[in-house]
Amino acid sequence: MWRAISLVSGILIVGCSSQPTEQHSNSNNLIPSNTSLFLRGDMNNWTASSEYKVLQTSSQLFSVKAELPEAGKTYHFKFADAQWLPAMNYGAAIDDATLSLNTPLPVRAYSYLDELAFTPEQAGEYEFVLDLRGRRPVALVKQAQ
Template sequence: MKQHIIALAMALGLSACSTAPHQPADNSSGQATTSTGASLVMDRPMYLRGDFTLWDADEVYRLTQTQTGVYSVRVRFMSPGKVYEFKVADAKWTPGYNCGFRYDGKVSLGKPLAADCDTVYNYFGFMPDRKGWYRISLDLRGATPQIIVQRD
């Protein structure tokens, strides 16, 4: 059975990881854009989705606007030294609303990291140095969306 599933996945060209991250385009209007050049507009609920949520769109992890163009959610990480994998996406993983890393997925505390909201597998990785509450934010104020993780 397992060989049949693997053969089917190979025949369909499915992969468990991306070979290269998508490259979102920047535009001169100062709005965040996807790799197709379309502006990302928060016209639907967005969720922090990761290994700690079983990749589900859970209301507990729904982003809320904290200031103009910035959306965030609090999360409690209880295992220092563990790499938590996550993305920000809508409930249906819609292209243009599926935000993963743009160039590099390793998130450092307090340092913004470019996001691409038109990805499939490019999830972020964050390793807290201590357990506690953190705030993960999606900042859409610039030409490129950014993810930032801060202690809360």
């Protein structure tokens, strides 16, 4: 009897521990009101400085402008809070995470090492957008106005 109970217990433990856990999005992709996100990347040595603080432009739509001084240079970046908390760490959701100008690219929270990339054709100011409004969050880079 004990042998049967041990066997069943072992199967249940292994079965439960081998199930994948979904950690690719925070609950409904919501950013808490007391949390600040930053554009963190090559353009600012990956710091969470105030000039790269992402502003909420409408419900679950965020953007920040950044100067990219070198045309043809690939800038790697992410959207993340100051503490690099996993749920507030937005990066690439696909393998080739190179953004083209004005073309959205899927992103996800919990993206530990999954950076986004953008290579400007010309030096200048660009707007980096994080859009969490749909079922699948996206990032977008466009020429600043």
